[in-house]
Amino acid sequence: MKRKIVKWLRRFLILTLITCAVLIYIGYREYREVIDEVSIEAKIAEIQAQESYVTLDEISDTYLNAVVSVEDNRFWSRNSVLDYRA
Known part of the structure; x- marks a missing residue:
C-alpha cells in the first residue's frame, strides 16, 4: 500500500514538473516573439x-x-528589501 502511494506521488510530481516545464517554454517562446517584433x-x-x-x-x-506609504507603510523603516509581513 505504501509503495502504491509513493509510486503515485512520484508520477504526480513528474507530471507536474513536465507541465511546468512546458508552460515555461511556451511563455518564453511567446515573450521572444513579442520582443522580436518590437525591441525594448x-x-x-x-x-x-x-x-x-x-x-x-x-x-x-x-x-x-504618498505612493510608497499606501503600498508599504514600513518601506522607509525596515532593514531589508525582503519584507514578508508587508
Missing part, C-alpha cells in the same frame, strides 16, 4: 515620445512618498 529600446522611445510622459524628477516628492 523602440518601445521605451515610443513611450517617452508621448505627450503625457513625465520624468521622475518632474514628479513631486509628496506624491512619491
Whole structure:
C-alpha cells in the first residue's frame, strides 16, 4: 500500500514538473516573439515620445512618498528589501 502511494506521488510530481516545464517554454517562446517584433529600446522611445510622459524628477516628492506609504507603510523603516509581513 505504501509503495502504491509513493509510486503515485512520484508520477504526480513528474507530471507536474513536465507541465511546468512546458508552460515555461511556451511563455518564453511567446515573450521572444513579442520582443522580436518590437525591441525594448523602440518601445521605451515610443513611450517617452508621448505627450503625457513625465520624468521622475518632474514628479513631486509628496506624491512619491504618498505612493510608497499606501503600498508599504514600513518601506522607509525596515532593514531589508525582503519584507514578508508587508
